[in-house]
Amino acid sequence: MKPILQNLVEMTGHRDHLRLEVSVLSTLLKLTGVIEVRALELFTDGGTPHVRPRTWVENGQLVSTDSEAATDPRREKLEHYPALRECITHQSDSALASPRKGRHVLWLPVWMHDKVHTCLEITQSRTFSAHKLEVLKGVFQVYQNYQSLLDYSERDALTGLFNRKTFDEQFSRYAMNGLAGGHPGAVTESLASEDGPPSGEPVQQWLAVVDIDHFKQVNDRFGHLYGDEVLILIANILRSSFRSHDRIFRFGGEEFVVLLRSTTLSTAHKVFNRFRLAVQEYAFPQVGQVTVSLGFVSTTRGSPVEILGQADQALYYAKEHGRNQVCFYDDLVASGQLASKMVANDDVELF
Known part of the structure; x- marks a missing residue:
């Protein structure tokens, strides 16, 4: 529990959305049993919903991109993620799937202003226990609340545009x-x-x-x-x-x-x-x-x-x-x- 609290303290010390995203993924990656973490960006191109990895693990390090999502060659249609698509359609707080043997995936969409902008993806080699889900969702809730506070501080109160x-x-x-x-x-x-x-x-x-x-x-x-x-x-x-x-x-x-x-x-x-x-x-x-x-x-x-x-x-x-x-x-x-x-x-x- 102590390492998690230390990581939460570090996470809430950031004043930038992307750095906060990297910090929460770093926190989740240190939890026992987690083998992969990603932050997915959700966007629409030509009327079709897509996702693309915005932060992921590469050579043991978390890396990010803030390039234009619509031109990212790694983008995929959201229909390739049926569990996540259903989760967003029904405005649920999480989705679980086992795309193949030895890979169990949890998606945690970030809801802001009644829309999903990003989603955290956590992969384990074993199924998620009830206790593990509780810990993961607790860390995620702290992250989402802090994202909301950052977003609020960045925006004009009347129009909702950046200030x-x-x-x-x-x-x-x-x-x-x-x-x-x-x-x-x-x-x-x-x-x-x-x-x-x-x-x-x-x-x-x-x-x-x-x-x-x-x-x-x-x-x-x-x-x-x-x-x-x-x-x-x-x-x-x-x-x-x-x-x-x-x-x-x-x-x-x-x-x-x-x-x-x-x-x-x-x-x-x-x-x-x-x-x-x-x-x-x-x-x-x-x-x-x-x-x-x-x-x-x-x-x-x-x-x-x-x-x-x-x-x-x-x-x-x-x-x-x-x-x-x-x-x-x-x-x-x-x-x-x-x-x-x-x-x-x-x-x-x-x-």
Whole structure:
């Protein structure tokens, strides 16, 4: 019991979802009789549910990937895991199966916001005793509760999107690694997925700053209750307009940020404009029509504060020149409508 408690103390000391995942698998792997552990990511691709290993044991060590799930060659259809599929369909807390002699598998799905984002898979050579199941589920419950606390601290209370604190903590790492990190979650069909990259056009990462046009007038005319409803509905349109491995943040007020992963400039233009049109064409209760302005930039050049500052410049150019439009920073600089300038970390405060 003492080693388990020590591992639980270590596990709850992490402030990162992936490190917490590695820690709980390490704890489970040390239990007597456990021969293999994995964390499976569940996602939908082309309308079909899939799973792929996100953390697993390799050469005696736990390794993880945060690459895009939909392009992972190790992905499998969920139908290949019938016991797990039934467990999720019936919203059960666990599933057991013996796929072959000497292999007994326990799946523990992580339920958050009434969806399964990940699932822990534990394999033994012998059947699971009632006592062993009780211990495993106890460790798992601590893990799931702590995952929920981390998730709550990362999100905006009104919209459920990631908050500014989460952006500040993660964007430096994403900018340095080309947005290699992904967010585990159930994939919604993406507007971007309809467009294959044009031949020869490089795939990049993009940061967009979004602002609701004339939002102060909405609050002044209809009240903050309807203003909050507009924010919630805009957040819903954002979710449906981008992929699960893209990242969406609410910065506070009427400002949002989108990190768009692994696509071309022409596709980025299409996706951002589709989102803008989706907002324009949405009938907001009581308020009627609402529009947004958006500025975006590639994340491949400059420090995080420079990248964010350039997207902000493009946004405010859009707002000062008619609103309800998408502006790309490099196009504005190339046409002479914006002057490219260096931004120092200690002499600018964004937003």
